[in-house]
Amino acid sequence: MRAFFYLPESAMNEATEYYTNLIIKAFEGYEVIISQEPFIEEDVDVIVTIRVADQNELKYQNKHKKYFFVNWFQGIGPEEYELLHNYTLRSKLGKAYLSYFEKKGLKKTDLCLFVSKEMERFYKKKYDLKFENKSLIIPCYNKALDEASFLVEKKYENFSFVYAGALYGWQCIEESVQIFKKVYEFDQSATLTLLTGQKREAEELIKKYDLKNVTVGFVKLEKLQDELMKYKYGFLLRKDDPINNVATPTKMNSYLAAGIIPIYTDVVKDFEEHINLGDYSLKYRIEEDTLLEIANKIITFNTKSINVEEIKRIYKENFDKYYSDHKYIKLIQDKLMILSNKV
The missing domain is CATH 3.40.50.2000 (Glycogen Phosphorylase B;)
Structure with missing residues (x-):
């Protein structure tokens, strides 16, 4: 099986590199393809993105294939946008626009990686969504104990x-x-x-x-x-x-x-x-x-x-x-085991 990681340069920093490397390690047994470009020419089974907006950029060679989507939800973007723009009318319009794509992304994603249980609760309430077995909680971290x-x-x-x-x-x-x-x-x-x-x-x-x-x-x-x-x-x-x-x-x-x-x-x-x-x-x-x-x-x-x-x-x-690579790699692998029977 093949997994396509879309990791554009603009999305990468020390924190996201550690997190994405953690996810990549969990894809043991998969052929992992890492790309900074959104063009999916290979015959892949799983697509991994780390921002909701990145899903909209993807371009497929085979549009009729059933792909399994994994996405890391780093934060509640619409609310952050509203805060950073001082809750102006324009910021509220931007929040509504971003919320539309956020909800679309949540519904499209087969495995949601949330940074906290509270994030999952927030999305459940905001969009009236049920995640059941399609979510995992992995906190943000990038350092081992020294x-x-x-x-x-x-x-x-x-x-x-x-x-x-x-x-x-x-x-x-x-x-x-x-x-x-x-x-x-x-x-x-x-x-x-x-x-x-x-x-x-x-x-x-x-x-x-x-x-x-x-x-x-x-x-x-x-x-x-x-x-x-x-x-x-x-x-x-x-x-x-x-x-x-x-x-x-x-x-x-x-x-x-x-x-x-x-x-x-x-x-x-x-x-x-x-x-x-x-x-x-x-x-x-x-x-x-x-x-x-x-x-x-x-x-x-x-x-x-x-x-x-x-x-x-x-x-x-x-x-x-809490900050355990082994724990989260195992959790992702368990989910991928279930996934392998579906794609």
């Missing part, structure tokens, strides 16, 4: 914070730096590093909030984990809305893989169901906890000593159960 990161000298002794990624408002960057400012006012040994390509925006934030002990840095993706392992805490705050409810931000995976203690919120439903950090959980709710309350709780937590072996064991359990 056990050496727990042994970095003075890692858990320094009062160090990091924020890695873009500085968009919906990622609660302003709330993050304000919390840090309140922590710094209590303890001037606290440091914050903003690892981002948006240097100008970062410097504007520093000036806006008159931040001290905050530095701006940037490292290439292939060196990011080496940099992250230096820090004790990492900011991953989100607000309670459907976009964040269904997401599984790779930042959580990156932080945990580097031995960082994440400062996060309870709105990511899949993390609520599957991430368990035990005594090392710094989880809050922006809608209920004030920024000062969050800062005070972090200050209190920082008085505790870190048992390196214990935190490493807890993190490893999360990787074994």
